[in-house]
Amino acid sequence: xxxxxxxxxxxxxxxxxxxxxxxxxxxxxxxxxxxxxxxxxxxxxxxxxxxxxxxxxxxxxxxxxxxxxxxxxxxxxxxxxxxxxxxxxxxxxxxxxxxxxxxxxxxxxxxxxxxxxxxxxxxxxxxxxxxxxxxxxxxxxxxxxxxxxxxxxxxxxxxxxxxxxxxxxxxxxxxxxxxxxxxxxxxxxxxxxxxxxxxxxxxxxxxxxxxxxxxxxxxxxxxxxxxxxxxxxxxxxxxxxxxxxxxxxxxxxxxxxxxxxxxxxxxxxxxxxxxxxxxxxxxxxxxxxxxxxxxxxxxxxxxxxxxxxxxxxxxxxxxxxxxxxxxxxxxxxxxxxxxxxxxxxxxxxxxxxxxxxxxxxxxxxxxxxxxxxxxxxxxxxxxx
Numbered sequence: 001x002x003x004x005x006x007x008x009x010x011x012x013x014x015x016x017x018x019x020x021x022x023x024x025x026x027x028x029x030x031x032x033x034x035x036x037x038x039x040x041x042x043x044x045x046x047x048x049x050x051x052x053x054x055x056x057x058x059x060x061x062x063x064x065x066x067x068x069x070x071x072x073x074x075x076x077x078x079x080x081x082x083x084x085x086x087x088x089x090x091x092x093x094x095x096x097x098x099x100x101x102x103x104x105x106x107x108x109x110x111x112x113x114x115x116x117x118x119x120x121x122x123x124x125x126x127x128x129x130x131x132x133x134x135x136x137x138x139x140x141x142x143x144x145x146x147x148x149x150x151x152x153x154x155x156x157x158x159x160x161x162x163x164x165x166x167x168x169x170x171x172x173x174x175x176x177x178x179x180x181x182x183x184x185x186x187x188x189x190x191x192x193x194x195x196x197x198x199x200x201x202x203x204x205x206x207x208x209x210x211x212x213x214x215x216x217x218x219x220x221x222x223x224x225x226x227x228x229x230x231x232x233x234x235x236x237x238x239x240x241x242x243x244x245x246x247x248x249x250x251x252x253x254x255x256x257x258x259x260x261x262x263x264x265x266x267x268x269x270x271x272x273x274x275x276x277x278x279x280x281x282x283x284x285x286x287x288x289x290x291x292x293x294x295x296x297x298x299x300x301x302x303x304x305x306x307x308x309x310x311x312x313x314x315x316x317x318x319x320x321x322x323x324x325x326x327x328x329x330x331x332x333x334x335x336x337x338x339x340x341x342x343x344x345x346x347x348x349x350x351x352x353x354x355x356x357x358x359x360x361x362x363x364x365x366x367x368x369x370x371x372x373x374x375x376x377x378x379x380x381x382x383x384x
Contacts, residue, residue: 001052001097002029002030002031002032003030003032003095003097003370003371003372003376004034004094004095004096004098005025005031005032005033005034005096005097005098005100005122006034006035006036006061006096006098006100007021007022007025007034007035007036007092007099007100008036008038008087008099008100008101008107008111009031009035009036009037009041009049009102010037010038010039010040010041010083010105010107010108010111011039011040011041011046011049011105011107011178011235011250011251012040012041012047012049012250012279013103013299013300013301014041014074014102014105015041015049015052015282016177016180016282016285017125017126017175017176017177018102018104018125018176019056019100019177019179019180019364019366020176020179020180020284020363020365021100021125021363021367021368022035022058022195022364023364024064024364024365024367024368025034025367025368025371025383026058028368028369028371028372031368031371031372032273033052033058033059034058034059034061034062034096035058035059035061035062035095036060036062036063036064036087036090036094037050037053037060037062037064037279038063038064038065038066038083038086038087038107039048039061039064039066039067039079039083039107039251040067040165040250040251041053042064042065042251043067043198043251043365045278045303046248046250046251046278046279047248047278047279047280048279049279050063052279052281052282053377055281057090060186061094062090062093064083064087064090065081065086065230066079066086066107066110067079067084067251067300068082070340071251071252071253071254071255071256072110072223072253072254072256072335073220073223073253076106076134076220076252076253077106077197078091079106079107079110080106080107080109081110081342083110083111084110084114085113085114086114086197087110087114087115088114088117088118088345091114091115091118091120093198094121095375097120097121098110098120098121098122098123098148098371098376099112099115099120099121099122099123099195100122100123100124100125100129100371101115101122101123101124101125101142101146102126103126103139104123104126104129104131104135104136104138104139104142105135105138106134106138108138109138109141109142112124112141112142112145112146112151113145114257115145116120116145116378117281117354119378120375120378121147121148121378122138122142122145122146122147122148123146123147123148123149123150123367123371124142124145124146124148124149124150124209125150125173125174125176125367126139126144126150126151126152126156127139127140127143127146127149127151127160128143128149128151128153128155128156128157128158128159128160128163129151129152129153129156129159129323129324130138130159130205130322130323130324131294131300131319131320131323131360132221132318132319132321133219133220133221133222133318133319134221134310135220135308136322136340137323137334140163143160143163143165144163147169147376147377147378147380148169148357148370148371148376149165149169149170149171149173149307150171150173150174150363150366150367150370150372151170151171151172151173152173152174152358152359152363153305153358154172154322154344155170155184155330156172157170157171157172157325158191159319159372160201161383163307164382164383164384165337165380165383166380166383169374169380171366171370172201173359173366173367174358174359174360174361174362174363174366175232175304175358175359175363176363176364176367177282177301177305177328177358178258178304178305178308178356178359178360178361178363179359179361179362179363179364180282180283180286180305181286181305181308181361182308182311182360182361183283183361184283184286184287184290184309184331185308185309185354188287188290188291189287190207190287190288190291191287192284192287194230194245194277194280194284194288195275196273197280197284198213198277198279198280198284199277200275200276200277200278201266201275201276202266202271202272202275202276203272203273203275204275205244205245205273206229206241206243206259206273207243207291208224208349209243210242210243210285210292210293211242211243211244211245211291211292211293212240212242212243212244212245212293212294212295212296212343212347213244213246213247213289213293213295213296214233214244214245214246214247214295214296214297215236215247215295215296215297215298215301215302216230216255216258216296216297216298216299216316216367217234217249217250217252217255217258217297217298217299217316217319218242218249218250218253218255218257218258219254219298219317219319220252221254221318222318223252223254223257223318225254225259225334226254226255226256226257226258226261227258227261228261228326228334229316229317230257230258230261230262230265231261231265231333232334232335232336232339232350233238233296233297233316233336233339234261234262234265234269234271234274235336236336236337236340236343237271237273237274237296237339237343238271238273238274238297238338239340240344241273241284241338242273242293242347243273243275244273244274245275245277245288245292246262246274246275246276246277247277247279247280247285247343248262248277248278248279248292248360249280250277260370262276272287283300285301285343286305286309286339286357289305289306289309289311290309292311293312293346294311294313294314294343294346294347294348295311295312295313295314295315296313296314296339296343297315297316298315298317298319298320300317300320302315302320302328302329303315303320303323303324303325303326303329303358304358305324305326306328306329307325307329307355307357307358307359308354308355308358308359309354310328310329310351310352310353310354310355311328311351311352312328312346312349312350312351313329313330313331313346314332314339314342314343314346314351315330315331316330316331316332316334316339317333318332318335324356324357325350325353326357327352327353328352328355328357330342330345330346
């Protein structure tokens with residue numbers, strides 16, 4: 001009999017983090033994919049990631065609406081609780097042999113809690129990394145709830161084992177998002193018009209002489225400063241007077257401050273060099289990143305995919321603090337002068353050397369094979 005592997009996707013970044021593994025699981029003769037899409041991945045206001053999942057040909061087994069309005073700390077906590085409640089029902093109906101949960105968002109914790117209490121083995125992708133903020137707590141909490149650990153780097157594997165996890169359950173697979181980046185390197189041409197395909201808001205820009213990309217999200221432990229933080233980036237980017245493709249923030253505490261700051265800036269300053277997008281298909285995003293002068297903001301894409309692609313990054317603030325990074329990253333504070341200086345530095349230096357810190361482009365196949373072969377257990381004890 002084929003093992004039933006239930007993968008829960010709760011946000012647009014989660015899909016790119018697991019897409020190649022989904023394909024490998026679906027195509028593996030000993031596995032049956034159960035795909036559950038939940039939370040902000042279902043919502044139009046955050047780019048309707050579910051549409052891209054369906055366009056890629058994946059059959060969705062279940063949908064879980066669990067996001068409470070508010071975009072504050074209480075809403076995050078309540079969404080986590082609602083998610084555990086609803087996902088328990090989904091798991092009870094689907095009866096998977098193993099549940100796969102991704103990274104460190106609060107919905108990831110809901111997935112791991114629900115599966116663990118139902119005696120379903122949990123496989124965690126991207127554990128053992130260091131970033132600070134609430135993501136750090138969630139990531140390590142999920143590690144303790146998980147039974148299998150598919151980590152991106154050797155350092156991450158070492159950290160997971162130092163938390164008392166059995167070395168026989170920890171595997172350095174690399175990050176599946178690097179698989180997508182590896183495909184882009186073989187065919188990097190931007191073969192579409194982003195303004196025609198994805199519309200967005202703002203002037204249609206001439207990208208032929210270069211452009212930059214911005215991905216900035218609120219920091220949950222600094223959520224009250226989100227509006228102030230994004231203003232610093234907005235003014236730095238505007239003053240650089242360079243064509244800019246700006247992506248909408250994730251749904252987190254403080255995202256209303258980030259998005260509200262963007263709207264206010266747009267109405268007051270009327271920037272003619274910035275175009276704003278809600279979301280794009282993951283390979284289209286990677287093509288635009290590969291062709292850009294640099295990525296600006298605090299997205300983990302700057303640490304992961306951009307290191308592999310050799311794209312320079314201006315990393316702002318504390319959201320990625322402590323995460324292993326390559327030489328493509330310049331760290332700056334929430335200060336428009338520092339941001340502008342770093343942008344100018346990258347624009348003058350060009351592309352960085354490729355760094356395979358987060359994988360070699362084969363993570364998805366490794367994860368599927370391990371899910372097919374490994375023994376599935378729910379009993380665990382500290383190994384020290």
